[in-house]
Amino acid sequence: MKILICISNVPDTTTKIKFVNNNTAFDIAGVQWIINPWDELALTRALEIKDAQPGIIENITVVNVGLIDSEPTIRKALAIGADAAIRINAEPKDTFFVASQIAEVVRKESFDIVICGIESSDYNGAALGGMLSEMLDLPSVSAVSHLDVVNGAVELKREIDGGQETVATQLPFIAIIQKGIAKDARIPSMRGIMTAKSKPLTAVEPIAADLLTEFVGFDLPKPKAACKKIDPDNVRELVNLLHNEAKLI
């Protein structure tokens, strides 16, 4: 079984967000880049299955659409345990473009499971898995919180209102994973970091694909207002503020 995991190169989740060029572009100065947390959990889960059932999964490949500065993030995925990596040498400007590039990789090299995170933690597009499914004419299962291989068949559970549902599907398919798929992302070992250098990381040029969307501008949330403290005995004042100022009641 071969697994492809789509990984995004995103700013560390503690990054202080700033915009430049008249609020049309994210300011990357001083930003530390990481594997999108959902994608990292997907990789961790794939490795857990590979470790638990030796021989079932023959290869885990990660794919990223990004320029050369995303290679440290890709190398980290290799250090964590991916067997190989593909970088499509282009700026990931919109999801249709990214999906077109990854679909081309899947068309050229067959994979049994293509996994992507439910969204990326930077632009939160949440569209890649659905687009891949449409472009490749493959089944997709979204919000997957449990993924396993049992007797050669894939076992999936997904989050629904008030509970979970168990889903069966044919291979190949697209798994769009949710948090809960793995407990914690795996920390790379010393051996993993050393061997990552010698694992294949192939850079390929992008195919022609349209950009269907463009960022016009960004607005930061308004700063939080100062906290008001109200005496516990002064319920009237609390109700007054909730009604007239916060307009919550």
Add this chain to the structure above:
Amino acid sequence: MNFEFTEEQKMIQQAAKDFAERELLPDVIERDEKSEFPAEHIKKLSELGFLGMMADPKYDGGGMDTISYVLAMEEISKIDSSVAVVMSVCNSLVNWGLEAFGTDAQKEKYLRPLASGQKIGAFLLSEPEAGSDATSQRTTAEDKGDYYLLNGTKNWITNANSASTYIVIAQTNPEKKHKGINALIVDKNSPGITLGPHENKMGMRSSDTHSVMFNDVKVPKENRIGDDGFGFSFAMKTLDGGRIGIASQALGIASGAFERALKYSKERKAFGTEIFNHQSVAFKLSDMAVKIENARNLCLKSAWLKDQHLPYGIASAMAKQYCADIAMEVTTEAVQIHGGYGYVKEYHVERLMREAKLTQIYEGTSEVQKIVISRSLLK
């Protein structure tokens, strides 16, 4: 000169930071209070390869350079020095000593399980009456032909209970003074070894510190490291590298306290503004930042010298003395910036201050480092 870390070095630094924050931080205060050895944490740390990170991959080590080791030690020590000291003893003293001076058979038998993290080692030099004056070893290793008979007591031994492999420094030929000392590899389970109670320490309370008594312990001749009488030289050479580990630990204690103090100063308000905006606090933080930057540069320079196979004994003495001394200063100021909150356990800085004190004492006091440094000035 190039101050840029490699991708691998940055990845190791991040891995150590992630491990420390995820695995060590949640229960570090509780373990400190209970003086509880972090057995599960050490197991995970060894599985990731941190305990043998510099050992040759030929012996299942990580094959990392000393710069990577400094970066990892700093990150672990920011959170938990009791864990960092296990890492330091295993990497700097036991593994390095065996790899540099052991025979092939010794490396195969003893280094391999240590480098792969399956076993933990301990380095037994200090004695009740031989701390800084390491030439005055009272523990004896009497030559009995095909074995040595070990008798005596070692003090303040880190990993004494958790280790499987000891490296013991002992006197074989007292008339030859320090040239009569040997270094022996001793299985901890050998008959005749007993441990004193766990030491109830001021800081690094969850590290595993005991005295170790040897009573007619037989050690095979093939377990001697190097030629007869090489033991003192072995210990001194090994401690040169050990200083880099403890200097990095002290650096981590200082930078951990600094990061907490800086964060607190941006949140805590007094007289209508964040306390960082008061010059008395801002200048303290400025002084702390400069000291930490100096300390880090000293650690990295000595690590770089070691990686280049250049003499590093003086550089590591400077790093150890300076990092330990500024760790004490920086942690004290971090407590001061936190005010009353700094004096209670949940803000961590009082623990870091207690931990800092030990770095001025063990693996060569700050005063011993000054002896090493000043003697080099006369040459």
